[in-house]
Amino acid sequence: MAFLSSRRNKTRLAPELDDQELGRLLKSLVATTRTGTIATTDLCVAQISRLLAQEPDDWDRRTHRLGVLADFLTESHVPQSWAAREPGNAHALVLRAWTQTSRARSQERPQDTGDALDCCLRAAELSPQDPTPWVVLLRLARLQRWEQPQVFGVWNEVIARDRWNRDAYLSMLGYLTPEEAGSRLQVLEFVDGMRARMPANAPCAGTELTAQVLQYQSVLERGGFEALVARNHWSHAMAAQALDRVATTWVQPGFLRHAKARADLNLLAYALMAADRRREARPIFEMLGGTVTAWPWQAGGDPLTEFDQAQRRAAPGS
Template sequence: MAFLSSRRRRSRLAPELDDQDLGKLMKNLLATTRASTVGMTDMCVAQISRLLERDPGDWDRRAHRMGVLAEFLAGWRLPRSWATREPRNANALVLYAWSEVARARAYSQGSLEDAASVIDSCLRAAELTPEDPTPWVVVLKAARLEHWEQPQAFGVWNEVLARDRWNREAYLNMLSYLTPEEAGSRLQVLEFVDAACARMPANAPCAAMELTAQVLQYHSVLGRGGFEALVARNHWSQATAAQALDRAAHTWVQPGFLRHARALADLNILAYALMAADRRHEARAAFEALGGTVAPWPWQAGGDPLSEFEQAQQRVARGG
């Protein structure tokens, strides 16, 4: 039972994943706000700026850090205050816009309070840093919330790809946008995934798009309830789903194969899908690669993500 005991103790929800600098920043921000010191906003902004100014040109890392910070700060006034004080700071503008999107999803039932302000902030940031795809990523997120028509959404998606060909956020957002639950259809999802996978490197930052599409479809079947939900596991026996899972299971767990910022989030998707398909022996390698780092999605579909992760890990450890 060494696998169970060593992994279970360390299981933790870690939005920063393995980005230690990001994790330290989030702890420092909490400590600063709890201290209620004079100039608290200035101190927080200085810490955020230092991190976001590192690794220039690493758009994958930048999107990861910006997105985690936006979720973390969604209930704070800091992003809006920073953008107001520094209207020509691209980092401030993008963080404000992304935090508003995160706030809308978390607190406002998916509706932006001021969509025009969010879009305007992104466009100003894009003018200030024309090579950066991140402002366009946030526009795409806002477009989903605002139910933009497909030609507009694809136009924004193309702006991202012109700057970062395999941008993870862009592909995953378009994937969700094209589902029947949003603005598309099952056929559009299949065509989009097939077209992308025909050209995509196997270890691209957006490599999880194919398996994500299968998990979304699996969740759709579960959501129907009744008999379909009872036999939902059969989804993973279908050729397309099984092949996507095969490709990921055989490559992602290899040391150093996935090198992008959200690789551990993708390994969570793999572990979840393998368990859903009852391929527990293969799931062991994914859990070992994760080392207890839990991403909320897709575990949260079954309840508390940490509990779901640990229960799955225990089933792997028992071998049954």
């Protein structure tokens, strides 16, 4: 729960992004757990359940909220207690599975996922139209490096329910990178196939740019001369075109409407600054209003510091 920063300056790590109800819930959960009363778990469950019951068919919003809650509650007993009390509640099962998967990933113990697989499958049976059990299962498959036919099978289950699910596209992108279970060619094929069919403002619209940022950061991580000239990555045709495709549209008010739009705007600001396109980055920083996501900024150090420095470099006269 440490990410609820106590910084008083304008920039802030805000995993809820612009979801005000989710933000209020996170603050309320902090206050509730501090009381230390016997009924703490009941109070937390009631608050979480109430939020997840809203807009039940908005899969984009639901995926966002579950993901943020799972990261927030990684070290909490609440998801486990809720799932144990209500084994027929799909919300509880998905949250428990997602929390277990997030904890295993953060601890680099891919096999230590408890009953996450069973929870996903039970939730899928209880709520057949819901893509989120399959979203979590895709994360689990990626973490445990399942074989590609199995992973693509899970992927197909997600997109059959939510065609442009952002989390699913980014999970597949990560899985197909050379650093995990794929190759650069597979990444290119995946991105090209997606872009040919995807609406320009779909929730997964940031997938192509994410692929370019990941490749850019992999060059930086090598160090030495390659890191010194890493900025040249953005002058290559594919990287420049990926950036060009979104730089003029995403800045338009209301163009991006999905739950993680501000995460994608962070991505765009980072990429524009990496490409030394400061003037284009300026309105993106203004739109963000200081809302910072840990990735991709954390690649250079403390994300708030990196964001602040980039924002100052993009200011007029800098």
